[in-house]
Amino acid sequence: MSSEAVRREIVQYLPRLWRYGLVLSHRRDIADDLVQATCVRALERAAQFTAGSRMDSWLFSILHSVWLNEVRAQLIRRGQGFVDVDELSGAGNSEDPVWSNEVIRRVNRLPEAQRNAVFLVYVEELSYREAAAVLDVPVGTVMSRLATARLTLARDSALQPEAPPRKGERS
Structure with missing residues (x-):
C-alpha cells in the first residue's frame, strides 16, 4: 500500500489510537506524542501493510511498539529497571x-x-x-x-x- 493510501486511511483511526495511547501512558500529552510517532512510522512503512488485513490492528501494533521503545528509553535515561505507572498517570476527567x-x-x-x-x-x-x-x-x-x-x-x-x-x- 502506498503512503498516500495509508495517509487517507489513517485519519479515521486517530481517535482510537489516541485512546490506546492514553490507556498505555495515562497522560494526554504522551498519548499525543505516541499517536504522532505511530503515524510517522506507519507512513514510513506503508509498504509493509498487508492489503486485506485490518489497518487498526497494524496501527495498534505500531503504537504498542513505540510505547515499549519509550519505556525502554526512560529506563535507560533513569538508570532504573522499573517505571512506576503511577508516575505517568494524569488527572481524570471530573x-x-x-x-x-x-x-x-x-x-x-x-x-x-x-x-x-x-x-x-x-x-x-x-x-x-x-x-x-x-x-x-x-x-x-x-x-x-x-x-x-x-x-x-x-x-x-x-x-x-x-x-x-x-x-x-x-x-
Whole structure:
C-alpha cells in the first residue's frame, strides 16, 4: 500500500489510537506524542501493510511498539529497571459519571498486561488473535490475561467495605 493510501486511511483511526495511547501512558500529552510517532512510522512503512488485513490492528501494533521503545528509553535515561505507572498517570476527567470513574479505577488497578488486553479486546473490539498480534504474545496468553482480569474485576466488584472491628476484636 502506498503512503498516500495509508495517509487517507489513517485519519479515521486517530481517535482510537489516541485512546490506546492514553490507556498505555495515562497522560494526554504522551498519548499525543505516541499517536504522532505511530503515524510517522506507519507512513514510513506503508509498504509493509498487508492489503486485506485490518489497518487498526497494524496501527495498534505500531503504537504498542513505540510505547515499549519509550519505556525502554526512560529506563535507560533513569538508570532504573522499573517505571512506576503511577508516575505517568494524569488527572481524570471530573465530568465523567461516577460509575465510569469507578470502572476505570478498577481496570487501572489491573497489571499492565491485563489492562492492555482488556482495552484491545473489550474497548477496541479486536479479536483475541488480533490482540495477540498487537501485544506480540500467543493467543492463549491473551485469553489467560482476559480470564484473570475478569476474575479480578468480578472479585473487586463483589467486595463490600468491611465494618471496622468492634472493641476487643482483633483486626
